[in-house]
Amino acid sequence: MSIGDRDVLLFDLDGVVYVGPNVVPGAREGILSAHQQGARCIFVTNNASRTASQIAVHLRELGIAAEEQDVVTSSMAGATLVSSFVSAGDVLAVGGEGVAAALRERGFNPVREYSDSVVAVMQGYGSNVGWSDLAEATFAVRAGVPWIATNLDSTFPSARGIAPGNGALVHVVAQTAGRGPNAVAGKPEPALLQEAIARTGALRPLMIGDRLDTDIAAGSRLGIPTLLVGTGVASLDEGRSARGEERPTYVAADLTCLLPNKAWDEVA
């Protein structure tokens, strides 16, 4: 197996391209080589708070070539899910700027308060989300409008330690409203990767990630090959012994596996 067989590479970010403020060793060389071999490199993230443009700027600061159209977030996939329930109108936007921007891109009008004109709720991570935002979301959900969560990650890796992720705040609304979201965009659900494939027209994509329960599972659910790199959460041994949808197709120590003539270990 080599990169030449793949037209689009889908990269998870945290643990694959960067860890906190630092670029992962081998990521720059691997991604540069993938570009030189003609593969499209797309960066996919469950983090809904930042816009694609903001993430592309961050990647370029780390020395990785990326434009706005090379980034797909769970907000963008979430807005597509919203459009499968309602075609237009006011959508209660809970989360950071990425949530509102993705809704605008799909033609919706993001609002911060619930009223009768609200046709759906989209809830994603944002560091400024507070009680009043969760209360507005609860009013809307109890009124029966479709509720889309960008992702259900229960934790968020902050500079000062593990902090509540979007899933924890979704749980608050679910507990208060008496039901869960109608749909979820982020990994391990397939919508985020489907969004990236739809936007690029990928025919032979490969999902590259560091977590078995999100990155690898999402690729498996879509039926596309997956590559586990050992620079983040899961070890290569954990990848080799995983079963079911968490079993990767390939494992490699780091992204230098994308350099020409490097072999990827197929998980037998």
Ligand SMILES: [Mg+2]
């Ligand atoms: Mg990751």
